Amino acid sequence: MRGEQRRTKSVDVAREAGVSQATVSYVLNNDPRQSIPEETRVRVMEAARKLGYQPYAPARSLRSGKSKIVLVVWPMSVVEAAISQMIEELAAAVAKVGFSLVWQVGFSSEQEHLSANLAPAVVVGMVDENDAAAVASLQRFHAPIITLGNRDWINAGTCAQVAYLLQQGPRPIVYAATEKAQLQHLSRTRQEAVQQMCREHGLPEPRIVTVSQTREKARQALADLLAVQSPPFAVCAYNDDVAFATLAALSDLNIAVPETVSVIGHDNTMIAELSIPPLTTIGLENPNLTEHLIASVVSVCQGGPVLETGTLQAKVVVRASA
Incomplete structure (x- = not known):
């Protein structure tokens, strides 16, 4: 059985680059208050790439007070292909602005542990915005909420x-x-x-x-x-x-x-x-629903407001059962 691989830390990068751990932090966080020689900066970045260093997200969020998670909650246990495609496009879009998407399928208002374990930057709730219990469960995340569903x-x-x-x-x-x-x-x-x-x-x-x-x-x-x-x-x-x-x-x-x-x-x-x-x-x-949803989520991720996502139009697809 293979054990958990040890995470490369900033101290490892410092040792590889021959600099202090503080210098590594200044370079990797692009701290504008510190003047780092270009040669040192390049050496630190090369060491980080060589060792496969990745910043530890929980620690970074704790320091900055900002989350990089977009949480999508879907109340049903089965996901249709159109919804799956929309979420894939949303995940790709938020990744471009440095965020990661977490998708909770089968979400219910009783799942209080989710809000205890996750601190998202924005919550996309595919629930009826008139469902008081569902909305209250989303509010427990203390983050901006974008709902896709209304009466x-x-x-x-x-x-x-x-x-x-x-x-x-x-x-x-x-x-x-x-x-x-x-x-x-x-x-x-x-x-x-x-x-x-x-x-x-x-x-x-x-x-x-x-x-x-x-x-x-x-x-x-x-x-x-x-x-x-x-x-x-x-x-x-x-x-x-x-x-x-x-x-x-x-x-x-x-x-x-x-x-x-x-x-x-x-x-x-x-x-x-x-x-x-x-x-x-x-x-x-709504041919533009995915585009509007992405625009709204990215807006919130970048510190902007929740945008309108538009409405859905009902169309009868006539076949043979009625």
Whole structure:
């Protein structure tokens, strides 16, 4: 078993360059208050490169009182490809200004240890800014917060779901909720939007069914629903994952989609076109979102303000399930 490799310290650089440890500190920190001969400066830099010296970040942050960490928190345990790509681009952008990105997947408001162990310069929270518990958990970091998510964005997608279903003809609407605990706030927000849309259009109060991600439980949930809700009806799913489980359950129950029950998802995930039938869903689009997010994060890293990141536009992606 290989032990931990010893970290090269400034004293090692000083010994290699034949100078004092204080001189190494002045050179590596580019201290403007000290006049160091160019020959000495070059010798120190060459010694640091030769030994592979890297400044110890925790000590440097302690001395300066400034962090070089950008923390991104994502509440879900699964990350879609589009989000992953956006975070990769953000990581590359903050690296150019000397910062490192830390990405916490599956973040919840109960994870108090994270704020005890990390002191980021800025927090990017991919949470609903109206979720008081989520925002409070981000505030524990005592750093500027950039949130990507608000009620307008959430409602835009859900309202587009219901509006599309109404265009297909009058059918009772069922809201299919997720069972995942960390998504309950967002799921309830979308549920309320569906209920409001139904009231505005004179439709019956939508039934609510919680659809599991396991096939057997999803099938039982849909069987229970069909016992109290006669077809035809339309299912407005919390997201594409819930829609996929709904489609699988309906297939097991020999219910024709979309003839008997129509299903619409939310998020337009990469595999939405591969379901049987291909899933009609909602895509949230903002071609400049990543660019705006990067600009805002870099602004904060450089001591500037949090900038606007823009809004998302809901678009119905029509396939065969509704």
